[in-house]
Amino acid sequence: MIPEPVRSCDAPPAAVGNRLIVDDLQFTLKRSLRRRTLQITVERSGELVLSSPPDVEESRLEAFVLEKRFWIYTKLAEKEQLRRCVPSKEYVDGEGFLYLGRSYRLRLVDGQCVPVKLLHGRFLLRRDWVAEGRNHLIQWYSNRAKEWLWNKAQEYLTRMEVKPAGIKVQDLGYRWGSCGKGDWLYFHWKTILLPAHIAEYVVVHELAHLHQPHHTPEFWQRVERAMPDFERRKIWWCLTLT
Numbered sequence: 001m002i003p004e005p006v007r008s009c010d011a012p013p014a015a016v017g018n019r020l021i022v023d024d025l026q027f028t029l030k031r032s033l034r035r036r037t038l039q040i041t042v043e044r045s046g047e048l049v050l051s052s053p054p055d056v057e058e059s060r061l062e063a064f065v066l067e068k069r070f071w072i073y074t075k076l077a078e079k080e081q082l083r084r085c086v087p088s089k090e091y092v093d094g095e096g097f098l099y100l101g102r103s104y105r106l107r108l109v110d111g112q113c114v115p116v117k118l119l120h121g122r123f124l125l126r127r128d129w130v131a132e133g134r135n136h137l138i139q140w141y142s143n144r145a146k147e148w149l150w151n152k153a154q155e156y157l158t159r160m161e162v163k164p165a166g167i168k169v170q171d172l173g174y175r176w177g178s179c180g181k182g183d184w185l186y187f188h189w190k191t192i193l194l195p196a197h198i199a200e201y202v203v204v205h206e207l208a209h210l211h212q213p214h215h216t217p218e219f220w221q222r223v224e225r226a227m228p229d230f231e232r233r234k235i236w237w238c239l240t241l242t
């Protein structure tokens with residue numbers, strides 16, 4: 001069961017000075033004579049900024065925020081997830097590391113031919129490579145991500161009528177995935193830390209971009225046709241924020 005997101009109260013929006021509060025979302029309000037349209041931006045820090053022409057009424061601002069609320073939660077969740085996925089690690093025995101949504105304990109070992117292995121529910125890291133532990137783990141995640149995401153994509157190619165050139169896994173900063181020139185798909189290596197059904201949604205999302213670069217209604221229809229329960233996955237993903 002997925003709990004309903006809690007609306008804190010039904011209070012009207014409160015615009016105090018340059019702040020606008022709608023339920024649990026707080027915006028810095030920037031009114032400018034040069035602006036013609038409303039726009040929301042999510043800063044790297046997670047701060048929300050609402051830019052508006054000077055004379056737009058509060059009720060219109062609130063309606064706009066509510067309309068975009070899902071997108072805002074998604075953006076916030078992305079930033080939060082990416083920040084939290086790999087907190088600074090010490091690479092000591094017993095420390096937990098995520099893989100496809102589950103946490104596996106680390107064990108330092110001697111005399112293993114590769115730096116990192118996942119074996120019988122444990123991450124095994126060579127003791128003499130601990131100083132480079134982070135790089136070795138990232139390398140392991142990247143290799144695993146490439147294989148897993150590519151296999152997952154194969155299940156959707158016919159259905160979605162797409163032919164990606166291939167996939168590349170790297171550090172994409174604050175994005176899970178993107179669609180590049182020549183129909184190459186890019187994924188953040190951290191995608192492989194997400195629960196499998198959420199990582200699968202990230203794959204379908206990027207595949208749909210091969211048809212449609214922007215998040216238009218047609219884009220979402222394509223996602224829905226390929227993955228009818230995508231909303232549930234997206235919502236689940238957003239709820240991991242709290």
Ligand SMILES: [Zn+2]
Pocket residue numbers: 205209215
């Ligand atoms: Zn997208």
